[in-house]
Amino acid sequence: MKDFYKIGEISEMYDMSRDSLMYYEKLEILNPIRDDNGYRLYSISDIWRLNLIKELKSLGFSFKMIKEYLDKRDINSTNKLLINGIELLDEQIYTLLKQKENMRKRMYTIADTYENSNLNNIELNYLKKRKGTVLNGQIKRDEEFDLLIQKLQKKYNNKFGILGNNSVGSVFSIESLNKGITTDFESVFCFLNDDAEDYNIEFEEGYYVTLIYAGDYTNNTEHIQHMFDFIEDNKLIIRGNPIEIYKIDIHETEKCEEYITEIQIPIKC
CATH class of the missing domain: 1.10.1660.10 (Multidrug-efflux Transporter Regulator; Chain: A; Domain 2)
Structure with missing residues (x-):
């Protein structure tokens, strides 16, 4: 040797x-x-x-x-090192168990969205106040949405995910909608838990005209027009910008026919 x-x-x-x-x-x-x-x-x-x-x-x-x-x-420092190692492993195990539970919840969310979504029916629903985090920015293409979502995640210290998250969406430009343009958005957002303390927007409690549909976003124009007709027929008044929530989107599937989207329009009764 x-x-x-x-x-x-x-x-x-x-x-x-x-x-x-x-x-x-x-x-x-x-x-x-x-x-x-x-x-x-x-x-x-x-x-x-x-x-x-x-x-x-x-x-x-x-x-x-x-x-x-x-x-x-020495023997004492070795024992101390191993004790510290056990504590580190306990922390890692806790983190891994949290991640495992998080993945289970995402799987449940995806399955529940498919099984319990009432598709293509316009409804008038009373929704409670919801906390959220929002980032303003003009969106005219899908790529711009993901860019803003990344900025929003960074701003919010990556406290919310994308995969299996049915609480992420965009705020329509009501001005563009009134011109028949359904592809312009003013901001992106993510709903947060009711007990969240770090939030920068509250979606008001009240009545919303809602519609959940499956398929490509190009169907937006037809669906929104039907919702506007429903609002007009029932003599309702829009009280704010409509929002679009991506319950199942490109992050979960590349098949457009599997997308599930919800549109919510706040109204005065």
């Missing part, structure tokens, strides 16, 4: 890049010596340190914790 190994040999032995080894050196958790030509030489001492670093990394310890442990090791 040799006393010293070159960086290429260590890189191959540990299936590790040279950059990683040099990064360890920068962190001062490895300290190879240099030969007369300036090449790094790793000693037997570096080998056991690398073995330990590799194992501690696989257990989820940070480089900061690894360095502190390597700088001062």
Whole structure:
């Protein structure tokens, strides 16, 4: 067995890049010596340190914790390290269980939307006040919607997702609707839980003319016209901008016929 190994040999032995080894050196958790030509030489001492670093990394310890442990090791510090490791794992398990439950809820939301949506029926519904987060911005293309949603997620610290979320939508431009244009929107939004404290809009409690339909968004023009006819026939008055909620969209399926969209128009009775 040799006393010293070159960086290429260590890189191959540990299936590790040279950059990683040099990064360890920068962190001062490895300290190879240099030969007369300036090449790094790793000693037997570096080998056991690398073995330990590799194992501690696989257990989820940070480089900061690894360095502190390597700088001062005894039975007490080893026990303390392992206790900290158990606490870290408990936190990770909790996070994973939350993610698992979140995925189950998304699956339920998608299934419930398909099974219980009353399609193509115009209804007059009383909806309670809803909290939300909104971001203003002119939208005339689908790509602009996703760009604004990304900005909204960033603004809201990524506290809501897209996949399986039937609470994301857009606010129509009522001015454009009055001209027969159904592809212009003023903002994007996401409904939040009733107990949310961090919100910047409240959708008013009251009556809404609603319609849920399946299929491509090009059907909007026909559906909205039917809703306007319903409002006129029943002598109702629009009291705000209509909204469109994407219950199932391109994020869940690439088949337009599987899209499910809800339009809500706030009215005065």
